[in-house]
Amino acid sequence: MDITPKAPIQTQVDTDLARRFPPRFLWGAATASYQIEGAVHEDGRGSSIWDDFSATPGKVFEGHTGEVAADHYHRVEEDTDLMVRLGLSAYRFSIAWPRIVPEGRGAINPAGLDFYDRLVDTLLEKGIQPFATLYHWDLPSPLERAGGWLNRETAYAFADYTEIVARRLGDRVASWITLNEPWCSAYLGYGIGVHAPGRTDRQGAIDAAHHLLLGHGLAVPRLRAQVPAGTPVGITLIVNPVYGADERAETARDVKLAHAFSNAWFLDPIYRGSYPEGFFEAMALNPPPIQEGDLEIISAPLDFLGVNNYSRTLIRGAQEQPLADSCQAVAPIPNACYTDMGWEIYPHGLRDLLVNVARDYPVGNIYVTENGAAFPDTWDGGETINDPRRVSYLRSYLTACAEALEQGVPLRGYFVWSLMDNFEWAEGYAKRFGIVYVDYSTQRRIIKESGYWYAELLNAFNNNN
Numbered sequence: 001m002d003i004t005p006k007a008p009i010q011t012q013v014d015t016d017l018a019r020r021f022p023p024r025f026l027w028g029a030a031t032a033s034y035q036i037e038g039a040v041h042e043d044g045r046g047s048s049i050w051d052d053f054s055a056t057p058g059k060v061f062e063g064h065t066g067e068v069a070a071d072h073y074h075r076v077e078e079d080t081d082l083m084v085r086l087g088l089s090a091y092r093f094s095i096a097w098p099r100i101v102p103e104g105r106g107a108i109n110p111a112g113l114d115f116y117d118r119l120v121d122t123l124l125e126k127g128i129q130p131f132a133t134l135y136h137w138d139l140p141s142p143l144e145r146a147g148g149w150l151n152r153e154t155a156y157a158f159a160d161y162t163e164i165v166a167r168r169l170g171d172r173v174a175s176w177i178t179l180n181e182p183w184c185s186a187y188l189g190y191g192i193g194v195h196a197p198g199r200t201d202r203q204g205a206i207d208a209a210h211h212l213l214l215g216h217g218l219a220v221p222r223l224r225a226q227v228p229a230g231t232p233v234g235i236t237l238i239v240n241p242v243y244g245a246d247e248r249a250e251t252a253r254d255v256k257l258a259h260a261f262s263n264a265w266f267l268d269p270i271y272r273g274s275y276p277e278g279f280f281e282a283m284a285l286n287p288p289p290i291q292e293g294d295l296e297i298i299s300a301p302l303d304f305l306g307v308n309n310y311s312r313t314l315i316r317g318a319q320e321q322p323l324a325d326s327c328q329a330v331a332p333i334p335n336a337c338y339t340d341m342g343w344e345i346y347p348h349g350l351r352d353l354l355v356n357v358a359r360d361y362p363v364g365n366i367y368v369t370e371n372g373a374a375f376p377d378t379w380d381g382g383e384t385i386n387d388p389r390r391v392s393y394l395r396s397y398l399t400a401c402a403e404a405l406e407q408g409v410p411l412r413g414y415f416v417w418s419l420m421d422n423f424e425w426a427e428g429y430a431k432r433f434g435i436v437y438v439d440y441s442t443q444r445r446i447i448k449e450s451g452y453w454y455a456e457l458l459n460a461f462n463n464n465n
């Protein structure tokens with residue numbers, strides 16, 4: 001496929017932007033197993049909570065499921081060729097636990113390991129560093145039937161699964177991420193039920209979060225025991241910078257609480273070995289069932305923090321509802337721009353959060369492991385899809401990354417979300433985040449203008465280094 005763009009996309013601003021990133025900065029794209037693979041009944045894969053959730057009427061937009069998704073399971077060669085054409089130096093993917101241990105515990109499925117073996121080898125053959133996420137929300141269904149992340153035992157099952165994967169792939173995976181956005185797994189999945197497994201118990205979210213964190217902490221040493229010394233191990237958190245909309249005292253109070261709810265709830269136990277002071281009381285909930293030694297396990301030293309960021313939270317004081325519900329509900333902001341997800345485009349938020357997290361927590365290195373935007377892309381059968389708003393979004397957020405670097409943030413890489421359009425959880429296929437368009441009726445991939453733009457930026461970066 002000819003990658004040459006049909007019209008000049010880059011500007012001098014972009015050439016200058018590329019120069020602001022240091023040598024050896026990693027440029028990638030990210031995906032997740034349930035969102036792109038499909039083949040949910042093939043080669044011994046077991047069921048996951050997202051198979052169950054998407055099969056439940058009313059849970060996912062128009063009943064969409066990940067049954068086929070972007071059919072990546074059958075298109076590794078084609079999709080890794082696409083990554084080469086885009087000039088990626090790294091690719092972040094997730095491993096489907098139900099492919100590896102279909103029951104969640106016990107018998108291993110060799111065909112599942114074989115698939116990721118082939119994927120990792122293909123990436124390496126094509127000069128792309130594999131970044132593997134061990135858990136991106138597709139919990140094996142049998143574990144959920146036993147309580148899922150409400151059950152402490154699931155944390156131990158996750159550590160066992162981690163060892164199985166690391167033993168097979170550990171010699172070739174460049175970096176490991178234990179969990180993706182445990183905040184979403186806990187709060188969206190167990191607290192308000194808009195994600196799998198669809199439970200609606202805010203105390204359950206607190207308890208599930210603790211067991212997710214425990215699973216992370218138990219997995220770290222199991223991983224390190226199976227991989228070459230020095231292989232970076234980290235976790236990916238959604239980090240949402242919180243701002244006050246006015247100077248009122250109640251606004252300042254709620255900004256603090258919203259930061260605890262959105263960010264410190266996970267950052268503090270991982271990097272400080274304790275939950276934020278007063279957090280559970282502010283949520284009008286009980287602490288989780290913490291056992292002796294848990295927080296030492298959870299705060300196992302890491303080599304990097306993966307930051308996912310898309311927008312910000314703006315707090316207007318005196319939240320009437322319990323904190324957790326109102327933090328997401330902020331009135332529209334005059335003159336703001338929004339993505340198709342209804343999220344405000346606020347690139348300064350990424351700069352600010354990178355500076356603040358690097359200042360406030362001993363994170364070592366940082367990667368932006370997800371950043372991107374959904375827009376209502378349409379394809380007219382032509383050679384590309386014009387998505388100038390996504391180009392503008394990426395340019396502005398990458399400028400924010402450059403500003404953070406210039407303030408000394410140890411940012412080592414950036415992964416655009418996403419490589420290709422995919423199953424956007426409860427929104428199904430209605431939301432397109434890819435820099436590559438997927439025509440789901442044919443599974444044809446069409447590079448969008450933003451894909452060409454990203455490729456040219458990476459090319460300019462490579463020409464400078």
Ligand SMILES: N#[N+]C[C@@H]1[C@@H](O)[C@H](O)[C@@H](O)[C@@H]2O[C@H]12
Binds near residue numbers: 032035181370417425
């Ligand atoms: N929504 N949205 C887009 C994106 C989602 O598709 C990813 O799976 C998550 O890690 C994170 O929420 C961000």
